[in-house]
Amino acid sequence: MNASAITSPAEEQRETDGTSPVNSYTEWELLEEVIVGVVDGARFPAWHVALEPVLPEGQVTTFQRQAGHPFPAECIELARQELEEFVHILEAEGVTVRRPTPQDQSQVFGAPGWSSTGLYCAMPRDVLLVVGNDIIECPLAWRSRYFEAAAYKPLMKEYFRQGARWSAAPKPQLTDEQFDPEWEANAKPGTIPLVVTEFEPTFDAADFTRCGRDIIAQKSNVTNEFGIEWLRRHLGDEFHIHLLEFNDTHPMHIDATLVPLAPGKLLVNPERVLEKPAIFKGWDMLPAPTPIIPDSHPLYMTSKWINMNILMLDEQRVIVERQDEPMIDAMKKWGFKPIPCNFRNFNSFGGSFHCATLDVRRRGTLQSYLV
Numbered sequence: 269m270n271a272s273a274i275t276s277p278a279e280e281q282r283e284t285d286g287t288s289p290v291n292s293y294t295e296w297e298l299l300e301e302v303i304v305g306v307v308d309g310a311r312f313p314a315w316h317v318a319l320e321p322v323l324p325e326g327q328v329t330t331f332q333r334q335a336g337h338p339f340p341a342e343c344i345e346l347a348r349q350e351l352e353e354f355v356h357i358l359e360a361e362g363v364t365v366r367r368p369t370p371q372d373q374s375q376v377f378g379a380p381g382w383s384s385t386g387l388y389c390a391m392p393r394d395v396l397l398v399v400g401n402d403i404i405e406c407p408l409a410w411r412s413r414y415f416e417a418a419a420y421k422p423l424m425k426e427y428f429r430q431g432a433r434w435s436a437a438p439k440p441q442l443t444d445e446q447f448d449p450e451w452e453a454n455a456k457p458g459t460i461p462l463v464v465t466e467f468e469p470t471f472d473a474a475d476f477t478r479c480g481r482d483i484i485a486q487k488s489n490v491t492n493e494f495g496i497e498w499l500r501r502h503l504g505d506e507f508h509i510h511l512l513e514f515n516d517t518h519p520m521h522i523d524a525t526l527v528p529l530a531p532g533k534l535l536v537n538p539e540r541v542l543e544k545p546a547i548f549k550g551w552d553m554l555p556a557p558t559p560i561i562p563d564s565h566p567l568y569m570t571s572k573w574i575n576m577n578i579l580m581l582d583e584q585r586v587i588v589e590r591q592d593e594p595m596i597d598a599m600k601k602w603g604f605k606p607i608p609c610n611f612r613n614f615n616s617f618g619g620s621f622h623c624a625t626l627d628v629r630r631r632g633t634l635q636s637y638l639v
């Protein structure tokens with residue numbers, strides 16, 4: 269080992285100017301630095317009951333049969349090319365782009381009582397939550413994602429050394445008590461059936477959306493009340509987490525349901541958000557146009573509403589899927605500047621521009637935007 273190549277944390281700390289490289293309070297302030305996921309090496313995860321409630325109809329048997337095998341090479345290659353296009357667009361718009369370090373997803377790992385193989389590092393939005401200068405490793409509920417944060421460790425170490433906060437929620441054991449295999453039969457009348465139990469705190473970052481001091485959360489098949497409460501106490505009194513429920517019987521990740529675009533502008537899924545949530549009083553509620561993704565296009569892990577999963581570069585510029593003309597037209601009508609990017613092949617892997625990114629730094633300070 270070349271010891272001289274290693275810089276100690278203390279030495280790197282001295283190289284910083286005291287400001288944090290991590291700073292993001294909203295979904296819309298001027299984007300300066302972003303992590304964009306990598307799809308290379310993506311595999312169908314080891315089968316587990318927690319996958320079942322959120323996979324599109326018809327995919328359950330595919331996932332059961334293909335468990336542990338790579339996704340089709342041509343799908344990965346087309347998605348990889350679209351990610352490169354996305355990166356070039358972001359850089360041309362003045363954003364610094366960072367990438368994770370892919371891990372070998374065929375490795376078997378586990379904890380007492382279970383073992384699994386991995387999935388990918390394509391969706392940083394699920395794994396890490398940035399609130400202000402704090403970058404938080406989330407307690408993911410899918411066993412296949414237990415060590416997914418590893419792909420981001422080099423970046424997190426760097427950000428920490430340069431002055432960011434670096435937190436991790438308690439690592440759940442993900443034993444069988446964490447999941448209810450009879451989730452539908454056991455759901456209390458009037459509640460949405462969820463496969464994840466309240467055994468230990470779990471959450472994916474993508475079940476939260478940030479509007480300054482106010483953070484909107486949903487319970488889902490990966491995010492439980494225990495997890496939301498952990499985050500509430502971790503963030504403290506400066507933030508208010510609002511728990512909302514939507515007309516979604518298979519919830520997982522809020523960013524194809526409710527997407528704040530800019531102060532006063534809320535993009536909503538018209539099938540899932542039937543009334544404007546009271547906390548958005550005074551905001552315009554903009555119904556997302558019906559998706560146009562053809563039935564023949566493979567979507568392994570999401571509904572077609574992935575068309576709403578856009579990324580704001582500031583209060584005007586928005587990255588939108590190039591073939592999604594209804595969304596491009598709607599964005600123009602609402603006063604935004606859409607920037608088209610091919611991404612439909614990436615969509616097959618369960619996300620679009622918001623899922624594929626983590627906004628590390630946006631210009632801005634902590635503000636209130638809601639009533």
Ligand code: NVA
Binds near residue numbers: 519524573574
């Ligand atoms: N689970 C959501 C996608 C979230 C990005 C859906 O399938 O619509």
